[in-house]
Amino acid sequence: MSIYLDHAATTPMIEDAIAAMSAQMVALGNPSSLHTPGRASRKVIEQSRESLAAEIGCAPSEIIFTASGTEANNTALKGLYWKGRSVGRNVVVISAIEHHAILDPAQWLVDHEGAEVILIGTTNEGVLDISKLEELISRRADEIAVISVMHSNNETGVVQPIAEVVAVANAHSIPVHCDGVQSFKKVPLSFSDLQLTALSLSAHKIGGPLGIGILVLKRGLEIPALLHGGGQEREIRSGTLNAPAIVGFAAAARADYPSAQVKQLREELAAGIVRVIPDAYINGSGELLPGIVNATFPGTESDTLLLLFDGQGIAASTGSAC
Numbered sequence: 001m002s003i004y005l006d007h008a009a010t011t012p013m014i015e016d017a018i019a020a021m022s023a024q025m026v027a028l029g030n031p032s033s034l035h036t037p038g039r040a041s042r043k044v045i046e047q048s049r050e051s052l053a054a055e056i057g058c059a060p061s062e063i064i065f066t067a068s069g070t071e072a073n074n075t076a077l078k079g080l081y082w083k084g085r086s087v088g089r090n091v092v093v094i095s096a097i098e099h100h101a102i103l104d105p106a107q108w109l110v111d112h113e114g115a116e117v118i119l120i121g122t123t124n125e126g127v128l129d130i131s132k133l134e135e136l137i138s139r140r141a142d143e144i145a146v147i148s149v150m151h152s153n154n155e156t157g158v159v160q161p162i163a164e165v166v167a168v169a170n171a172h173s174i175p176v177h178c179d180g181v182q183s184f185k186k187v188p189l190s191f192s193d194l195q196l197t198a199l200s201l202s203a204h205k206i207g208g209p210l211g212i213g214i215l216v217l218k219r220g221l222e223i224p225a226l227l228h229g230g231g232q233e234r235e236i237r238s239g240t241l242n243a244p245a246i247v248g249f250a251a252a253a254r255a256d257y258p259s260a261q262v263k264q265l266r267e268e269l270a271a272g273i274v275r276v277i278p279d280a281y282i283n284g285s286g287e288l289l290p291g292i293v294n295a296t297f298p299g300t301e302s303d304t305l306l307l308l309f310d311g312q313g314i315a316a317s318t319g320s321a322c
C-alpha cells in the first residue's frame with residue numbers, strides 16, 4: 001500500500017479539474033483572437049476568472065494569471081520593489097521563513113538591483129515576530145518598498161498574522177504582498193478582507209493542474225512586468241493564456257476542502273507519532289494548516305528516515321521539495 005503524505009509539495013488532481021481541463025484541451029482558439037474560436041476561449045477564461053475571484057475574495061480584474069506560484073511571487077516582489085525604488089524606497093522586508101520563491105528573488109534584488117533586504121524572524125512557535133516588524137517600521141517606514149510575508153508556512157503549517165502585518169504597513173502606506181500558496185482553500189483567506197496589495201496562489205496545491213498560478217494585484221495598481229510581449233493580463237504578464245490550466249484551476253478552487261476531516265487525520269497522526277516514539281515531538285502551535293504535521297525525531301538522519309519511509313511506501317518530506 002502506498003501512502004502519500006506530501007500534499008504541501010503537490011496534490012493529486014481532483015476529478016472535476018481533470019474533466020474541465022480535458023474538455024478545454026480539445027478546444028481551439030487563442031483567447032486574444034477576435035474570431036469565433038478565439039472568443040470562445042476568452043469566454044471560458046473570463047468565466048473561470050470570475051469563479052476564482054469569488055473564491056479568493058477579489059475582483060475578477062485583480063487576477064493576473066501566471067505559470068506558477070513562483071512566477072507570481074517574483075512578479076510581485078520585483079515589481080513592487082521597482083515601483084518603490086522609483087520613489088526612493090529600496091528596502092525589501094520579508095519574513096525569515098519564506099519559501100525560496102521569495103527568498104531567492106529577494107537575494108537577486110540585493111545582488112542586481114541595489115535592494116537592502118531585511119528578514120524578520122519568528123517566535124519559538126514559528127509565528128512572525130510582529131513587534132520586530134513594528135519596530136523596524138517605526139524607524140524606516142519611508143525607505144520600505146514592499147513587505148512580503150507568507151500566509152502560512154509550507155513546512156510547519158503555522159498560519160501567520162497577516163492582518164496585523166497589513167495594519168502596521170497600511171498606517172505608513174507600505175504595500176504588502178502575501179504568499180498564500182499553502183493557505184488557499186485550506187484556511188480562511190480573503191484578499192479584500194485582508195486589504196492586501198498582492199497575493200500569490202498556485203493551482204497544484206489544491207487539486208488543480210501544475211503550471212498555473214495567480215497573482216492577485218490590487219485594482220488600479222500597475223507594476224513593471226517581468227515578461228514583455230503581447231500585453232496580456234494588464235501588460236504585467238504577457239503570454240498566451242493557458243485556457244485548459246485556467247479552467248482546471250477554477251474547477252479545483254470551486255471544490256470544498258475537507259478541513260475538518262483532514263484536521264482530524266492530522267491530530268490522529270501527531271498523537272500516534274508521539275505515542276509510538278516517545279522521543280519524538282510535534283512542532284508548531286497556535287493556528288495551523290489542517291494538513292501539515294511537522295515532527296522532530298531526535299537522533300535520526302532525515303534523509304535516511306525518508307528513504308526508510310519510502311521503502312515502506314510512505315511519501316513524506318523533510319522540508320520544502322524545492
Ligand SMILES: Cc1ncc(COP(=O)(O)O)c(C=O)c1O
Nearest residue numbers: 068069070099101154181182202
Ligand atoms: C509557500 C509556497 N510558495 C510558493 C511555492 C511555489 O509554487 P509553484 O510550485 O506553483 O511555483 C510553493 C510550493 O512549491 C510554496 O509552498
